[in-house]
Amino acid sequence: MDILKKTEYFSALSEPELDFVRARVVEKRVKRGELLFLEGEPCAGLHLIVSGRVRVFKTSAEGKEQVLALMQAGQSFNEVPLLDGGLNPATAEALEDTHVYVLSKESMAQIICAQPSVALAMLRIFAARLRHLSVLVEELSFKHVTSRLAKILLEQARQSSAEHGEAHAPHRVTQQELAAMVGTAREVVARALKNLEKQGVIKVARQRIVIVNPKELERLI
Numbered sequence: 001m002d003i004l005k006k007t008e009y010f011s012a013l014s015e016p017e018l019d020f021v022r023a024r025v026v027e028k029r030v031k032r033g034e035l036l037f038l039e040g041e042p043c044a045g046l047h048l049i050v051s052g053r054v055r056v057f058k059t060s061a062e063g064k065e066q067v068l069a070l071m072q073a074g075q076s077f078n079e080v081p082l083l084d085g086g087l088n089p090a091t092a093e094a095l096e097d098t099h100v101y102v103l104s105k106e107s108m109a110q111i112i113c114a115q116p117s118v119a120l121a122m123l124r125i126f127a128a129r130l131r132h133l134s135v136l137v138e139e140l141s142f143k144h145v146t147s148r149l150a151k152i153l154l155e156q157a158r159q160s161s162a163e164h165g166e167a168h169a170p171h172r173v174t175q176q177e178l179a180a181m182v183g184t185a186r187e188v189v190a191r192a193l194k195n196l197e198k199q200g201v202i203k204v205a206r207q208r209i210v211i212v213n214p215k216e217l218e219r220l221i
Contacts, residue, residue, distance in 0.1 A: 003050045003101070006074045007190045009121045018114055024107035028100050033159055036092040036100065043081035045104040049073050049128075052098025057180060058090050067181040068133070070095070079122065079129075082108055094176075146192050148182045150220040153202065157167060157211050171209055 004010045004018055010137040013021070022182055026045075030036055030052075037044060039058060047054075054071045056078075068090055071077050081106050103111070104189055112119045115139075139148050156173065175193070193209070196202045201217055203210045 003048065003074060007048055008077060008125060009048075009076065009118050012117050012121070013115060016054050020114060021103070021111055024103055024110065026104070027101045028102055030094045030100075032094055032096045032098075034094050035090050036094065036098075037078070039089065039091045039110075040087050043078060043086070043105065045102045046082050046108055047075055047076070047078050047092070048076045048101040048103070050099040050101060052100075053095040054092050054098055054100075055095055055177065056090050056092050056182075059133065063078055065180040067177070068136070070156070070159075072183070095173075140149070140169065145182060145184050145188055147221055148193070149178065149189060149192050149196075150217045152178065153180050153209060153211060154217055154221075157214070174207075 004021055005013075010021055026196050027050075028036070036047060036054065049071055051073050054077065055067055056069045056071065057065050057067045058063050069077065077092065078088065081087060085105075090096060112122075139151070173181075175186050175189050178193075179189040182189055193202065193204060196217075197204055199216070201211070201213045201220075
């Protein structure tokens with residue numbers, strides 16, 4: 001359970017304090033394409049990714065999806081209903097075989113009472129998430145599809161580089177997943193990718209997007 005040391009919530013805890021957390025962890029494994037939880041259902045608890053990747057998204061009444069975040073090993077999600085007692089505000093789906101730790105509301109309450117530093121970490125994470133959602137609303141409202149796509153490709157490349165050391169190579173994502181993140185139709189994303197490839201900014205090979213000219217991609221944002 002060394003992944004606990006790498007999470008912002010528990011990175012400042014000593015080994016005995018981490019043991020207190022470990023004793024309350026429930027492990028869960030899901031296959032690619034499986035849902036960890038559904039929007040509108042009761043919250044099972046805080047989820048920490050040990051390995052794999054997860055997309056967190058909302059679905060409209062018409063079935064349109066909007067991706068809120070792509071999460072990877074060491075990251076956490078579903079904190080809000082843990083604290084306010086409400087239902088899951090979004091759905092979480094495994095993008096590949098995924099292993100998570102789940103800490104129930106009761107367990108997190110015990111941990112926070114025992115270790116106030118965890119509560120401070122939670123406030124920092126909430127502030128970062130709120131800032132991310134504020135930027136997302138601004139981008140969906142005012143920025144062109146190509147600009148939003150460029151930012152997402154760069155963000156994915158940075159995550160992939162940090163995790164695998166692959167510079168300028170975003171995680172494998174489908175055009176449908178990109179469309180959900182950008183907030184548009186798959187066909188629109190396909191055209192935007194084709195235009196970027198024609199301009200020599202990216203290269204699409206074996207269903208993977210490689211950023212050829214990151215400076216130009218940054219300029220488009």
